[in-house]
Amino acid sequence: xxxxxxxxxxxxxxxxxxxxxxxxxxxxxxxxxxxxxxxxxxxxxxxxxxxxxxxxxxxxxxxxxxxxxxxxxxxxxxxxxxxxxxxxxxxxxxxxxxxxxxxxxxxxxxxxxxxxxxxxxxxxxxxxxxxxxxxxxxxxxxxxxxxxxxxxxxxxxxxxxxxxxxxxxxxxxxxxxxxxxxxxxxxxxxxxxxxxxxxxxxxxxxxxxxxxxxxxxxxxxxxxxxxxxxxxxxxxxxxxxxxxxxxxxxxxxxxxxxxxxxxxxxxxxxxxxxxxxxxxxxxxxxxxxxxxxxxxxxxxxxxxxxxxxxxxxxxxxxxxxxxxxxxxxxxxxxxxxxxxxxxxxxxxxxxxxxxxxxxxxxxxxxxxxxxxxxxxxxxxxxxxxxxxxxxxxxxxxxxxxxxxxxxxxxxxxxxxxxxxxxxxxxxxxxxxxxxxxxxxxxxxxxxxxxxxxxxxxxxxxxxxxxxxxxxxxxxxxxxxxxxxxxxxxxxxxxxxxxxxxxxxxxxxxxxxxxxxxxxxxxxxxxxxxxxxxxxxxxxxxxxxxxxxxxxxxxxxxxxxxxxxxxxxxxxxxxxxxxxxxxxxxxxxxxxxxxxxxxxxxxxxxxxxxxxxxxxxxxxxxxxxxxxxxxxxxxxxxxxxxxxxxxxxxxxxxxxxxxxxxxxxxxxxxxxxxxxxxxxxxxxxxxxxxxxxxxxxxxxxxxxxxxxxxxxxxxxxxxxxxxxxxxxxxxxxxxxxxxxxxxx
Amino acid sequence: xxxxxxxxxxxxxxxxxxxxxxxxxxxxxxxxxxxxxxxxxxxxxxxxxxxxxxxxxxxxxxxxxxxxxxxxxxxxxxxxxxxxxxxxxxxxxxxxxxxxxxxxxxxxxxxxxxxxxxxxxxxxxxxxxxxxxxxxxxxxxxxxxxxxxxxxxxxxxxxxxxxxxxxxxxxxxxxxxxxxxxxxxx
Numbered sequence: 001x002x003x004x005x006x007x008x009x010x011x012x013x014x015x016x017x018x019x020x021x022x023x024x025x026x027x028x029x030x031x032x033x034x035x036x037x038x039x040x041x042x043x044x045x046x047x048x049x050x051x052x053x054x055x056x057x058x059x060x061x062x063x064x065x066x067x068x069x070x071x072x073x074x075x076x077x078x079x080x081x082x083x084x085x086x087x088x089x090x091x092x093x094x095x096x097x098x099x100x101x102x103x104x105x106x107x108x109x110x111x112x113x114x115x116x117x118x119x120x121x122x123x124x125x126x127x128x129x130x131x132x133x134x135x136x137x138x139x140x141x142x143x144x145x146x147x148x149x150x151x152x153x154x155x156x157x158x159x160x161x162x163x164x165x166x167x168x169x170x171x172x173x174x175x176x177x178x179x180x181x182x183x184x185x186x187x188x189x190x191x192x193x194x195x196x197x198x199x200x201x202x203x204x205x206x207x208x209x210x211x212x213x214x215x216x217x218x219x220x221x222x223x224x225x226x227x228x229x230x231x232x233x234x235x236x237x238x239x240x241x242x243x244x245x246x247x248x249x250x251x252x253x254x255x256x257x258x259x260x261x262x263x264x265x266x267x268x269x270x271x272x273x274x275x276x277x278x279x280x281x282x283x284x285x286x287x288x289x290x291x292x293x294x295x296x297x298x299x300x301x302x303x304x305x306x307x308x309x310x311x312x313x314x315x316x317x318x319x320x321x322x323x324x325x326x327x328x329x330x331x332x333x334x335x336x337x338x339x340x341x342x343x344x345x346x347x348x349x350x351x352x353x354x355x356x357x358x359x360x361x362x363x364x365x366x367x368x369x370x371x372x373x374x375x376x377x378x379x380x381x382x383x384x385x386x387x388x389x390x391x392x393x394x395x396x397x398x399x400x401x402x403x404x405x406x407x408x409x410x411x412x413x414x415x416x417x418x419x420x421x422x423x424x425x426x427x428x429x430x431x432x433x434x435x436x437x438x439x440x441x442x443x444x445x446x447x448x449x450x451x452x453x454x455x456x457x458x459x460x461x462x463x464x465x466x467x468x469x470x471x472x473x474x475x476x477x478x479x480x481x482x483x484x485x486x487x488x489x490x491x492x493x494x495x496x497x498x499x500x501x502x503x504x505x506x507x508x509x510x511x512x513x514x515x516x517x518x519x520x521x522x523x524x525x526x527x528x529x530x531x532x533x534x535x536x537x538x539x540x541x542x543x544x545x546x547x548x549x550x551x552x553x554x555x556x557x558x559x560x561x562x563x564x565x566x567x568x569x570x571x572x573x574x575x576x577x578x579x580x581x582x583x584x585x586x587x588x589x590x591x592x593x594x595x596x597x598x599x600x601x602x603x604x605x606x607x608x609x610x611x612x613x614x615x616x617x618x619x620x621x622x623x624x625x626x627x628x629x630x631x632x633x634x635x636x637x638x639x640x641x642x643x644x645x646x647x648x649x650x651x652x653x654x655x656x657x658x659x660x661x662x663x664x665x666x667x668x669x670x671x672x673x674x675x676x677x678x679x680x681x682x683x684x685x686x687x688x689x690x691x692x693x694x695x696x697x698x699x700x701x702x703x704x705x706x707x708x709x710x711x712x713x714x715x716x717x718x719x720x721x722x723x724x725x726x727x728x729x730x731x732x733x734x735x736x737x738x739x740x741x742x743x
Numbered sequence: 744x745x746x747x748x749x750x751x752x753x754x755x756x757x758x759x760x761x762x763x764x765x766x767x768x769x770x771x772x773x774x775x776x777x778x779x780x781x782x783x784x785x786x787x788x789x790x791x792x793x794x795x796x797x798x799x800x801x802x803x804x805x806x807x808x809x810x811x812x813x814x815x816x817x818x819x820x821x822x823x824x825x826x827x828x829x830x831x832x833x834x835x836x837x838x839x840x841x842x843x844x845x846x847x848x849x850x851x852x853x854x855x856x857x858x859x860x861x862x863x864x865x866x867x868x869x870x871x872x873x874x875x876x877x878x879x880x881x882x883x884x885x886x887x888x889x890x891x892x893x894x895x896x897x898x899x900x901x902x903x904x905x906x907x908x909x910x911x912x913x914x915x916x917x918x919x920x921x922x923x924x925x926x927x928x929x
Contacts, residue, residue, distance in 0.1 A: 049761070052759065182759060
């Protein structure tokens with residue numbers, strides 16, 4: 001053991017990037033090297049804890065397979081032959097190519113794909129706005145963003161803040177903090193001691209379901225029926241908050257009439273729950289006020305029914321009077337005391353005619369300029385501030401990949417990929433891989449050589465969590481912030497993504513718009529207004545060392561003063577924003593993406609129901625498969641199915657099996673568990689094999705066990721409101737792979 | 744006197760394996776050495792009526808440690824505060840301790856050629872910190888402290904909640920106490 005008490009060891013307040021929690025990390029630094037890390041006991045999120053991923057930070061920082069220098073392609077695309085060049089040369093050449101694309105095809109022919117919470121995405125949006133392209137995107141459509149926007153349309157700002165110490169019940173709707181947000185799980189376990197009731201809605205008996213007071217194992221993708229039937233029970237039995245509904249909601253009578261059809265008896269066969277269970281759960285939620293409904297990615301990933309389900313779920317919170325009350329779902333609004341990400345994005349600089357060209361905005365209108373523009377307008381009337389456009393207002397990723405391949409609605413010639421491997425992360429993986437191979441100019445900002453980076457013209461080495469500062473503010477829409485500092489300067493020629501966009505901007509006539517030369521200078525600019533509240537600091541690092549965080553005092557019932565931030569100043573159960581965009585103003589039943597009722601013929605061929613996309617330990621998204629200190633916990637891809645189903649198919653525990661949908665098939669080992677319905681199959685996300693060769697049609701085995709080979713992004717499988725595609729509730733079949741083990 | 748002990752609250756453990764990985768990275772152990780495995784039983788039952796329990800394991804820091812008795816060189820030893828540890832320079836790698844330990848808590852560190860074990864992170868503990876597996880556990884399923892101090896959480900728990908010790912019949916007097924239960928009860 002290294003002695004951490006030596007005089008020359010400095011302790012830096014850093015954080016972790018290996019999920020969205022950004023847990024606090026103390027980094028012990030000597031001579032410019034991090035010699036040890038541990039969880040920061042004073043960090044409000046993790047209080048000293050770190051999950052298995054957090055604990056391998058140094059293995060990640062110093063891994064021999066990391067990309068450490070800018071690389072320019074010298075061989076054929078995909079040949080994995082590179083020339084190392086200086087950062088400045090790479091940026092010069094990339095800038096020249098982007099200028100060329102803009103001149104010949106328009107700025108909109110340049111698109112960017114991003115990853116999650118390890119980048120300064122306002123900087124990316126700032127660059128794109130100034131460059132003139134509306135085509136930035138993330139996997140946002142699959143992860144909270146449509147939920148945020150639907151809820152904001154209805155109640156003026158998504159009520160995502162919690163006040164759980166005062167809550168009596170929490171509904172975890174497709175959320176499994178026991179595998180994907182461990183600090184949250186700790187909080188729940190603590191509060192359960194004090195009597196908090198936990199309802200877990202999940203097809204699987206997860207780490208969290210195992211701790212719940214009530215587990216509702218619904219058919220994957222049938223959430224819409226469940227939410228509508230809860231509305232039916234709560235309204236029919238008079239369990240709603242009549243005063244709140246009378247004073248603060250519009251559209252209640254129509255809603256009451258509308259949901260009469262959605263009885264628990266109607267929902268039972270659709271959800272595979274029984275009517276008694278549905279009633280009991282609705283009672284547990286509505287009769288234990290105040291209560292909180294938590295978001296999980298699941299509803300964002302059910303495709304066509306996503307928007308309607310989010311709408312119904314938002315109305316449950318409203319009619320039970322749980323909005324912004326102590327112990328309820330709090331509406332904090334934007335950060336009023338520091339400069340928000342949105343204010344850094346320079347959205348006004350993107351001309352209207354360019355906004356109109358955003359790919360997907362004609363089909364999916366809520367989380368693109370039409371819907372975002374309206375919501376931002378209302379928000380600015382209320383607060384003078386708006387939600388972040390990066391995340392909340394994005395091109396539709398799958399439509400961009402199709403535009404690359406088809407030229408429809410117009411050709412996309414250049415793609416910059418930052419902090420994501422789209423072949424793993426987006427639906428219909430085979431199509432994504434083709435798009436990456438075909439796009440004329442591809443740049444990837446990465447830690448590793450992936451199946452996406454492989455086809456790039458340039459790969460740029462990016463600094464990780466310990467090598468850069470971080471402001472955590474929940475996608476730029478929290479009213480608080482938690483700040484971390486860089487423990488060390490980036491190693492080798494690694495740079496931050498901020499530097500990438502800054503340096504590119506300087507080469508493309510944006511120099512005067514990038515006055516901050518470092519991440520810290522930009523962050524200092526953002527937090528400087530806190531000085532007015534007494535946070536007097538001389539630099540960003542000074543803020544981290546002295547304060548680390550800013551949390552405004554919690555307020556309740558803020559709407560009592562000025563109403564809700566909607567056009568009517570009330571909670572719009574009947575949503576004017578959705579109506580203006582041409583969507584149903586009340587939530588109307590939509591079935592699972594593929595299902596036995598609507599398509600019995602398909603169900604004959606594919607009799608099982610697939611769920612995928614859920615987080616699991618020890619991996620995160622497509623990360624960590626090369627870290628042997630984690631991989632030993634799960635060396636092979638494992639799917640879950642019920643032992644009785646397996647027996648009927650001649651499958652034994654540990655057998656290699658194929659899971660097949662109408663799109664393709666993937667190979668996993670069978671993990672047999674009674675924690676899943678006989679007709680449900682769980683296939684985890686993210687798998688690839690960094691240890692395999694880049695050669696051939698399946699580089700690094702990225703298609704062999706990649707669940708996104710099974711998923712669909714075709715327009716009829718996407719939510720017309722928010723654009724979410726279908727990861728869950730798809731039909732599949734499973735059969736043994738006769739070849740078994742292979743290299 | 745100080746007598747260090749640990750309580751494992753199986754009502755809170757979710758088998759995230761943070762402790763397993765964290766112990767190894769913090770203590771810079773080889774990839775094939777695990778001091779902190781977590782065993783899972785379940786889901787038991789028939790869908791949807793199932794339950795699941797997780798059992799974190801570790802050296803039991805026994806009062807009558809079989810490994811210390813079996814060690815021919817005195818490398819395996821116990822401090823007055825109960826911590827059982829190995830003095831690396833005295834260990835000859837004879838594996839007597841591995842055979843004697845009823846808890847399978849002793850393993851060969853092939854890099855060092857010695858029979859390694861958990862030492863309750865005694866360096867950290869003497870600095871006033873918790874063993875690293877305890878600090879890293881988000882779920883607070885592991886509680887560490889001085890059993891002889893009536894104000895410590897471990898002594899309060901052992902005095903007030905039903906706990907069990909593993910393989911009591913071996914008379915090693917293990918000092919890891921298990922609260923047995925299923926999720927959501929703790």
